[in-house]
Amino acid sequence: MSQTRPEAAPGAVLVGVDTGQPHPDSTLGELRELALSAGLLPSASLWSARRRLDPALYIGSGKVAELKQQVLDSQASCVLFDNPLSPVQQRNLERELGVSVWDRTALILEIFARRARSGEGKLQVELARLRHAATRLVRGWTHLERQQGGIGLRGGPGEKQIELDRRMLEDKIKILQVRLHKLERQRSTQRRARARAGQLRVSIVGYTNAGKSTLFNALTHAHGYVADQLFATLDTTTRRVFLAPGSFAVVSDTVGFIRDLPHSLVDAFKATLDETVEADVLLHVVDLSNEQREQQIEQVNSVLAEIGAKDIPQILIYNKIDKLQAPVPFTDRYGAHAGFGGRDSIKSFDVSALTGAGLDTVRAYLAGLVARSEADTNPTFHI
The missing domain is CATH 3.40.50.300 (P-loop containing nucleotide triphosphate hydrolases)
Structure with missing residues (x-):
C-alpha cells in the first residue's frame, strides 16, 4: 500500500532591485528565509540595478519579460519582491506575469498571520493586514471607474465600490482597535503592579x-x-x-x-x-x-x-x-x-x-x- 506523499510547497521567484544605494541583502538570503517561513519554495531569483524605477512596473518591461520567462521555466506560483511595490505596480506586474506578486511587507504580514497563536496576536495581525489592505484600494477598481452613472451624473459604480470597501475596512479596523485597547489596559494594569x-x-x-x-x-x-x-x-x-x-x-x-x-x-x-x-x-x-x-x-x-x-x-x-x-x-x-x-x-x-x-x-x-x-x-x- 503506497503512502500519500505531501504536496510540494508552491514555488516562488525572488526579485531584488538595487536602486542606487547598496542593497543590504544582495544575495537575497533573508528574502529566501522569509519565503521558506511563509511555506514557499524559492525556485529562481532575479537581480536588477536601476537608477530610475519604472512607475508602472517597477523594474521595466525588459526585466518583466525576463522575469516572466523565469516564472514559466520554474513553474512558480508567485513572485516575491524584496522592495516595496505600489498598488498600481503590483496590479500591473500580476497582469503581466500571470501569477501573484507580493512585496516584502505583504510577505511579512503573511508570515505573521500564519504564526499568530493567541487571541491577542491574531487581533494584532488582522489589524495590520486590514491597514495594509486599505492602502491597496487605490485605483483597484479602475475598470469600473470608466463607466459613467448616466446622463448628467458624475462618477459610477467603481467609485461607489471603492467607498464601500473603504468604509467596510474602516469599520473593521475600529472594532479591532477597541478590542485591542481593552487588552492594552489589562497589560498596563499588570505592568503597574510589577512596577509597584x-x-x-x-x-x-x-x-x-x-x-x-x-x-x-x-x-x-x-x-x-x-x-x-x-x-x-x-x-x-x-x-x-x-x-x-x-x-x-x-x-x-x-x-x-x-x-x-x-x-x-x-x-x-x-x-x-x-x-x-x-x-x-x-x-x-x-x-x-x-x-x-x-x-x-x-x-x-x-x-x-x-x-x-x-x-x-x-x-x-x-x-x-x-x-x-x-x-x-x-x-x-x-x-x-x-x-x-x-x-x-x-x-x-x-x-x-x-x-x-x-x-x-x-x-x-x-x-x-x-x-x-x-x-x-x-x-x-x-x-
Whole structure:
C-alpha cells in the first residue's frame, strides 16, 4: 500500500532591485528565509540595478519579460519582491506575469498571520493586514471607474465600490482597535503592579531568529516554542525568574524585529511592544555567528527608537557562540569603531542559549543590579 506523499510547497521567484544605494541583502538570503517561513519554495531569483524605477512596473518591461520567462521555466506560483511595490505596480506586474506578486511587507504580514497563536496576536495581525489592505484600494477598481452613472451624473459604480470597501475596512479596523485597547489596559494594569513591587523588569529584544526565545526558555526554564526560522514566535510571554537567593526579575520575550518591519505591524503590536518600553533593562540578543550582525543591531535599534525605547539601558547578549569556528575579536564587535568608548560603554556577554554557556554570568550580573537597587526607596537599576 503506497503512502500519500505531501504536496510540494508552491514555488516562488525572488526579485531584488538595487536602486542606487547598496542593497543590504544582495544575495537575497533573508528574502529566501522569509519565503521558506511563509511555506514557499524559492525556485529562481532575479537581480536588477536601476537608477530610475519604472512607475508602472517597477523594474521595466525588459526585466518583466525576463522575469516572466523565469516564472514559466520554474513553474512558480508567485513572485516575491524584496522592495516595496505600489498598488498600481503590483496590479500591473500580476497582469503581466500571470501569477501573484507580493512585496516584502505583504510577505511579512503573511508570515505573521500564519504564526499568530493567541487571541491577542491574531487581533494584532488582522489589524495590520486590514491597514495594509486599505492602502491597496487605490485605483483597484479602475475598470469600473470608466463607466459613467448616466446622463448628467458624475462618477459610477467603481467609485461607489471603492467607498464601500473603504468604509467596510474602516469599520473593521475600529472594532479591532477597541478590542485591542481593552487588552492594552489589562497589560498596563499588570505592568503597574510589577512596577509597584519594585521588581527588575527585563525585556528580551533582538533581530528575528537571533535566539531570543531560546534565551528566554534557558533563563526562565520555560518550554516556549523554538524553531530555526524567522518569526517562530509572536506572542509576548512573561515569567518571574530566580537570579540568586532572594533575588528575582520579571523577564518578557517579545516579537523579533527585522529590516523594513512594516509600520502597520509596529502600530498593531503596540500593546505587546509596550512591555519593551516599560522595561528597566533590555537584553539585546545578537546572533554572533551572523556576518550581518552589526546591520541587524542597527535595525533593532531603529525599531526601538520608533517605539520610544531607545534610552532604555541595553545589555548586548552575543548569542550562538557554539556555532563559531573561532572567537570574534572585540575589534569586530558592535561599537568598537563607532565612538562608543570601548567595551565598557556597552555591557556585553558571550553566551550560547542552546548549551547554556555564559548564562550564569548573565544571571549574576542581573542579580547585582537588583542588589544595588534594594537600598533605594524608589528602586532604579543602573548598568
